[in-house]
Amino acid sequence: MSRSYLDPPLLIAALATVPGTSALAVIRASGPACIEGFAPCFSRPDALLAAPGHSLVHGSFLDVATGEKIDDVLVAVFRAPASPTGEDQVEISCHGSPVIIRRVLAVLEAAGFSTALPGEFTFRAFANGKQDLVGAEAIDELVSAPGDAARAEAIKRLGGGLSRRLEKARSTMLGLLAEAEVRLDYAEEDGSPADIFPIEPLQAFRDELASLAATWSIGRLHREGARVVIAGSTNVGKSSLFNLLVREERAIVSPEPGTTRDWIESDFELAGLPLRLIDTAGIREGPGHIEALGMERSRTLAEGADILLCLADATSGLGSGDEEFLRMRPDAIRLWNKVDSAAALPAPPGWIAFSALEGRGLPDLLSTLEGKLRELESRARGWTEAAPDPHATDEKGRADEKGRAAADFVVARPRQKSLLDRAVASLDEALAILEAWGGGFPSDSRSTAPAFPLDALALELRDAADALGELTGEIASPEVLEAIFSGFCLGK
Ligand SMILES: Nc1nc2c(ncn2[C@@H]2O[C@H](COP(=O)(O)OP(=O)(O)OP(=O)(O)O)[C@@H](O)[C@H]2O)c(=O)[nH]1
Ligand SMILES: [Mg+2]
Known part of the structure; x- marks a missing residue:
């Protein structure tokens, strides 16, 4: 039968570090009389039982059934109620080998420790008034x-x-x-x-x-990242830009128009702020059925983007796809791509001269992007950019100050x-x-x-x-x- 968080508290144990090979691993255990429950698995039970809260005891972790030494461990002892969960608790630092971790957890289970549910240690901290x-x-x-x-x-x-x-x-x-x-x-x-x-x-x-x-809008922005969508006509270099920004060959790039049929996304961070970068299918006349579906998605994604990057091909000038996006989002960052090509036309005013192939214009793009992100952040906070005037008597000044206080x-x-x-x-x-x-x-x-x-x-x-x-x-x-x-x- 499955356990619930609200069942009477049992002895629980779980790996607290990532599974896999590492220098060390930490296995946590908690519950009423947890230290006594753990003592038979430890080579120095007397030292463990006498240890005060918030202290470390060195010894060996043993297989209770055979007495075999499994690993050299350091055990952190916490005593109720002054422990993270509010219960007696031990944290076993062992060597980070999947074999050792498996053996330690199996021995603990045989000794009466159930596998902890996700977040159960934190739940117990909440139930015991340690955290709201x-x-x-x-x-x-x-x-x-x-x-x-x-x-x-x-x-x-x-x-x-x-x-x-x-x-x-x-x-x-x-x-x-x-x-x-x-x-x-x-x-x-x-x-x-x-x-x-x-x-x-x-x-x-x-x-x-x-x-x-x-x-909440700023919290969402920081947790989920700003949605930055790359859009434009087909073949302008959207996927090339996507790969350049995420620094890997994620998207397929080819001279054939209509290469990207469906959007793909990747997360990265700029100036401490997370971004979700989305590459979309390009827009062109007379697409096939599947491509048309992809184009519809591109339009929806561009409409909902926090920041839109609109690309145009410098060798052919503005296409109808680029113009459509600019009408929809006049606030888009405009990139005049392929300026490395001999056939490139000069960048019109307001466009960043760019080359996804050579990385030209990238510093300009990144600083423009960062500026837009900061703007987005300020707008989400409902702030004006200037610092609040402590002597502000006007409505706006007071509202800004209140906003900042709440935004603590x-x-x-x-x-x-x-x-x-x-x-x-x-x-x-x-x-x-x-x-x-x-x-x-x-x-x-x-x-x-x-x-x-x-x-x-x-x-x-x-x-x-x-x-x-x-x-x-x-x-x-x-x-x-x-x-x-x-x-x-x-x-x-
Ligand atoms: N010379 C030059 N060629 C580029 C540049 N960026 C992209 N290309 C080339 O343009 C062609 C199309 O590039 P993609 O990145 O696939 O273009 P796309 O906009 O994703 O195309 P679709 O997915 O078909 O809409 C490829 O042959 C690229 O090598 C650039 O900055 N300079
Ligand atoms: Mg593409």
Whole structure:
């Protein structure tokens, strides 16, 4: 029967490093009485059992059944609750041979350690209050960060500042509601709405959460990479440029027009930012059925590109395919390719003179591309390029500053974004309810003024608070937890 993350905690073990040959490998084990469970597999059980938490013990890993020494190992001992998982834990550093790893895991299994589920160590850290859900997700994001920007954002989230901010917003909102309930009992008819429920802090939370939700586009950009699409007429050198940028012969290049029939993609990094480069089928008149399908895909990809590279053949001038893309995307980076050829026409203004064959114009292309990426990043953050003026009195200056404060933290997952959106939508409803009310108290039975809409307000504020609670994992359902942690890597 398959195990679940929510089963009572067993002893678990898994390889934490990549399988294969390496200098060292680390095998982690965790669970109640894990150190005692591991002791029979170790040549110095007394030293192990006496070892304090966060210490190292040197010895041999033994086959319990035969007493055979399998490897020389160094064991890191962690004791509950001051361990990464909150349970007793050992981390065995052995030599990184697949044979040793297999034997160690088999002996551990025979000694009662089950194979850990993906992300089960992190799940236990979450279940034992060592990490909230945003922090647990940040561990996975740190391990799988495709570039330095995504790494920097993950390590910040792992620090817990974002979670603390969300928890503070949640408890303050619920506190305001509780206070409103009390104040209502004592409200005078001539009191103002702000005496019952102060709107300003609510508005401030709403704005802060909205800024945070807006950082998702930058998080997505850093995690998935900007989609850079190469498009143009057939035979202009798109695949040659693709190969040049990814530094390998990935795409087929040939003098025959219509060589690329379907798009191909490859990831690379520029100035710390990940890119997904996509080579597409060229556009030409009178294509066959399959080629026409490929051309349709090229158009869709160009339309959805973060950055479009439009290539034209310098030996023949602008083709109808290139013109079509330029009409669709006037913001495209324009490359006048094959300038090395004797037949090349001069590059028109606004075009980079380029040669995919010789790499001419490449520094110009890379710096233009980097500039576009930075622009994309700034736009995703909702920033203007200038540094914020701390004395800014205008709306824009204040909005920029708020954006930067929220962008200290960047949300990285669609789950986080949609829960923030839900909280913002509920707070918008709550603010609309307060605005529509405008005054009047139910405590005065003769009053004809509308009653304070406590129930409707409470409903919206609780929903906003619940969305934040789901975000940090305080009230996440077992299904949600299972779905999140099963996406983590093994041994994490
Ligand atoms: N002289 C010269 N030839 C080039 C250059 N770039 C590409 N070519 C040649 O142009 C021809 C077409 O190149 P590809 O890279 O396959 O062109 P493509 O745009 O991908 O073509 P399709 O996939 O058919 O749309 C090949 O013979 C290349 O060697 C260049 O900078 N200079
Ligand atoms: Mg091609």
